[in-house]
Amino acid sequence: MTTSSRSDLPCSSPHQSLASQPQVARSTDENLCEVLNSAQNKSRIMNSRATYRQRTPDDYLALLDTKIRASFSDDQLDSIRMLLASTIPKPSPKLVDLRFEIDLLLSRFYVVLFVGKDRRKKRRSPLHPILTRIGNVAIAIAILVGINLLISLGLFMFFYLVKSALNIDLFHETHLADQLERFR
């Protein structure tokens, strides 16, 4: 067995290897090449976030072993394509699609906010038991209140400073510190 690196292998693309499927036994290098091509292709397709939303049935068919794929007739491939097309999710367009992550060093969380037109015909069936749903709502409210307070504080201070910079005097001869003193 040769010990050449990936780049040294005379690898062809999966489509080329499919087209020129040899009938004779392959050498070890060619088999290794096919495995590498297949693995690279799989990881390329599965890891590519940009193409996730635009995946077509052919992308999934490309994950199949070339030998198995070549054994299908055109009619069979068309049937599989139709079946895959019906299972690929088609998310509705979102009016708001906000995603960000909060890293707390020990663990990383993501926050997603979607707003879009509900095109669902059936009622959404409850996925979790009632206690879990109550817990979810309580945590969601706590997170929303926390984020709201932080954003409100930032926005309030920003607009207060802009107001002061523009010399707009809402409370005559009193400053924010004086107003806060009243609450003490």
Place this chain on the structure above:
Amino acid sequence: MFYYLHILILSIGFGAVGWYLAAIHAQFLIWLSLASLIIYLINTQQGGLVLAHGWVAVVMSISAVTRIWPSVWPSHIPYHYPQLWALILLIIWAIAATLIHLLASFPHMTQQEFAQHPVALRLALRHRSPALRLSITSARTSNLFFVILMAWVSSAIALGAMAYIIGVRT
């Protein structure tokens, strides 16, 4: 080239932060929280932006309410020139937000990139310490790179604070 420009802006920016904090006679807690924020941001990068901006908003709110002002700047500005005071605070806020983004987006060097860096390579080759060797041969971002970036930013802050102290004494 991009690395050097990025680190130059970070150095100047954090030097100014050190100068400002020394000038307002910031408490030890503020210095400690700033150091924690820098370590946190270097480690988390973009994932730490939300909390970092929250920290800046809280600090700016405290300084706006208490009218903290550098002792070397005219002390009557916050009370007699609110326009100028608010404008300066907005500028400081904008600079802080920019620095946070620059630090969070600082391109992390992978082990391979770090090993290609001429200065880092020489530094690593000279050291026989197993910990250092491990840090430059780790598969992910170099631990040594984290330490160097942290030390660099901290030095910039310390130099800024020292510049203030030397300026006041002379």
